[in-house]
Amino acid sequence: MKIRPDVLRTYQSVHTWTGITTSLLLFIAFFAGALTMFKPQIDQWARPASLIAQPVSNERIDTLIEQAVTTHEKASQGFIVNFVEGGAALSWFEQGGGRELVRLNDELTYATLDDADKLQISGAQTNELGDLIDQLHRTAGIIGKVGHEDLGVLVLGIAAALYFIALISGVIVLLPTLVKYLFALRQNKGANRFWLDSHNLVGVVSLPFHLLIAWTAVVFAFHDPFYGGLGVVYGDKPLFERGGKGTQTYDIAELPSMVVYKQYLQQMAPDYKLEKLEFSQLHTPNPTVAAYLAADDRPLRGGYNDIIYFHPFTQAVGFSTVNLPEHGVYGPVVKSFFALHFGNYAGDYGRWMYFAMGLLGAFLFYSGNLLWLEKRREKKGEQRKSVKVMAALTIGVCLGAMLGIGSAMVASKWLYLLNFPLNHAYLWVYYSVFFAAIGYSFYRGAARSAIHLLYALFAVCVAIPVTSLLALVVPGMPTWTVAQSGLMVEFMAVLFALVFMVTANKAKYRAYYGERNSIWALPRKNELESNDFQQVTA
Amino acid sequence: MARLLPQDKIQPHWWRKSLISFFLGLLLSYGIVALFAWFGPGGLEMGMKVQFNMWMLSVIWLPLLAFGFLFKTAKTALLWLLIANAVVYLIFVSLWWLQ
Numbered sequence A: 001m002k003i004r005p006d007v008l009r010t011y012q013s014v015h016t017w018t019g020i021t022t023s024l025l026l027f028i029a030f031f032a033g034a035l036t037m038f039k040p041q042i043d044q045w046a047r048p049a050s051l052i053a054q055p056v057s058n059e060r061i062d063t064l065i066e067q068a069v070t071t072h073e074k075a076s077q078g079f080i081v082n083f084v085e086g087g088a089a090l091s092w093f094e095q096g097g098g099r100e101l102v103r104l105n106d107e108l109t110y111a112t113l114d115d116a117d118k119l120q121i122s123g124a125q126t127n128e129l130g131d132l133i134d135q136l137h138r139t140a141g142i143i144g145k146v147g148h149e150d151l152g153v154l155v156l157g158i159a160a161a162l163y164f165i166a167l168i169s170g171v172i173v174l175l176p177t178l179v180k181y182l183f184a185l186r187q188n189k190g191a192n193r194f195w196l197d198s199h200n201l202v203g204v205v206s207l208p209f210h211l212l213i214a215w216t217a218v219v220f221a222f223h224d225p226f227y228g229g230l231g232v233v234y235g236d237k238p239l240f241e242r243g244g245k246g247t248q249t250y251d252i253a254e255l256p257s258m259v260v261y262k263q264y265l266q267q268m269a270p271d272y273k274l275e276k277l278e279f280s281q282l283h284t285p286n287p288t289v290a291a292y293l294a295a296d297d298r299p300l301r302g303g304y305n306d307i308i309y310f311h312p313f314t315q316a317v318g319f320s321t322v323n324l325p326e327h328g329v330y331g332p333v334v335k336s337f338f339a340l341h342f343g344n345y346a347g348d349y350g351r352w353m354y355f356a357m358g359l360l361g362a363f364l365f366y367s368g369n370l371l372w373l374e375k376r377r378e379k380k381g382e383q384r385k386s387v388k389v390m391a392a393l394t395i396g397v398c399l400g401a402m403l404g405i406g407s408a409m410v411a412s413k414w415l416y417l418l419n420f421p422l423n424h425a426y427l428w429v430y431y432s433v434f435f436a437a438i439g440y441s442f443y444r445g446a447a448r449s450a451i452h453l454l455y456a457l458f459a460v461c462v463a464i465p466v467t468s469l470l471a472l473v474v475p476g477m478p479t480w481t482v483a484q485s486g487l488m489v490e491f492m493a494v495l496f497a498l499v500f501m502v503t504a505n506k507a508k509y510r511a512y513y514g515e516r517n518s519i520w521a522l523p524r525k526n527e528l529e530s531n532d533f534q535q536v537t538a
Numbered sequence B: 001m002a003r004l005l006p007q008d009k010i011q012p013h014w015w016r017k018s019l020i021s022f023f024l025g026l027l028l029s030y031g032i033v034a035l036f037a038w039f040g041p042g043g044l045e046m047g048m049k050v051q052f053n054m055w056m057l058s059v060i061w062l063p064l065l066a067f068g069f070l071f072k073t074a075k076t077a078l079l080w081l082l083i084a085n086a087v088v089y090l091i092f093v094s095l096w097w098l099q
Helices: A005-036 A039-046 A061-071 A073-077 A129-139 A151-181 A191-205 A207-234 A258-268 A330-342 A347-375 A385-415 A422-444 A446-473 A488-513 A527-537 B014-039 B049-070 B074-098
Strands: A080-084 A087-095 A107-113 A119-125 A273-280 A288-294 A306-310 A317-320
Touching (some): A005 A151, A005 A385, A005 B049, A039 A385, A039 A488, A061 A073, A061 A087, A061 A107, A061 A258, A129 A151, A129 A385, A129 A422, A151 A207, A151 B049, A191 A207, A207 A330, A258 A273, A330 B049, A347 A385, A385 A446, A422 A446, A446 A488, B014 B049
Antiparallel strands (some): A080 A273, A107 A119, A273 A288, A288 A306, A306 A317
16 A cells, blocks of 8 residues: 655654653553453452351351341441352451552451351451552552542553554554565564564554553543533533432341342343442441442453442442443443453453453563664664663563562562561562662663563562462461462463563573674673684784 | 655644644544534433443544644644534534524
């Protein structure tokens, strides 16, 4: 396809600028985002079996709830019933609770019944590992709030808009050679050509996914201002119907049996599986229960569930993400936008696809930076400062973020040995490792630190399954069971470890035996000596 | 392909073009969505149409931002987007008036 040269030049600039300004943020967002595909599994892996609520049979759950709410003030305000195979487990927030994604200081109380139907209580701090990875995905780790919104979310929203422009401009630049070279991975034309070919191939093949992620991320970040503008369009017509405030408080003794809720939800959402009921504000005139409903074969509005909020005593529905007739034709369409971002519409198969595409996305941004560096490289002598800084940032930020997440996962089990607030410790581990990696990258230079950080990543990934093994024998660690997560996290850690080791070896080889004027080259140990030798023998 | 004369080539005008696409593009997106919201299928009140409308804003706006650099100069960008806005809002006002 022929494109005018001035158009190509214009969009080459657009692509370069939008790409280089957003790539590092997007790398973190995509790597963490890929992991969130399996957030429930990561949580399950992180939480010791001995520190979660022990279920009772479906027949005894009502007895358990009744005992708990009559003896515990917090439980009478709100509690959570988790439905597991053949039973249900009860817990409530002793401290914290609420709608925020990440709540570092929450403490849960778990309740169960002994053989004599006597209430047994235990408590533990919540383990927010999965939510923290999710938060990293949504904010790229940028801390702070603007109003009630995270600063990081807004920054990523802007980055997502620029990334949309980068996608369009990238395709325009590629159009003239698209057909001829799309599947060409030219390895014999130098490293630069190979990176360019793979960057283009990944970008084009996953283009629909990327356009969609960019667009939905913009909406997730800026829906509030968008609605604000729509308010003007709608004039004096309200955008949303406001539910009236309740006036009547109910006695908790009137709370129906769990069987009643199950039957009710069976009617509302026949082919969903009820995962949990979350009761809140039971002592106020506005009590709610949120029913988390799972399904593997259809778009869901939440990451892993649809949710129906309703009144626990009257069963009046407040808000439902399960399609209802009154949502009209637009309800399912809007829901599909959410589902297309969350990748929840095709069960585990879809999640693995999104996991792979998320990692490929991270690769896209990383390779884009490498191409930028190659283009600006001096062919001889000292490199420009901008190239050195960008190279160090690329290595430090990308590898540092992965190293930070890996380190937090390794720390997870050990932290239970120390008497330290778990979720705060995750943050300390992530940020200190992340910034240490960036510092190291600037201190030692990109070429050397790339090799060292890749070996560090290898070590951290190996440490994950090793820790799991040790956790079985070290006294004082809470018990984990293999059945909890089916060893998936350990298996993936080993796989990542192998990839990092191969990459580290390749980086090392390139540094010492690759092109001498590359920014990734390092002086060989024997280079000086061999020069001396040549001088002597000449 | 004949070589383009310098005056026929796209001029960069990065900041001006970006700002014009940003503001007039957003205004145009709201105009098109307003047409759809009031006079499109389902009217103003149907089900979750308000959410759909909110999502559609960026569907129109983002491509406008991306393709805005195709205008030869900042001036042509300004002119075309002003015309497009005028047309959309005129249609909106006339439909409103006919109602």
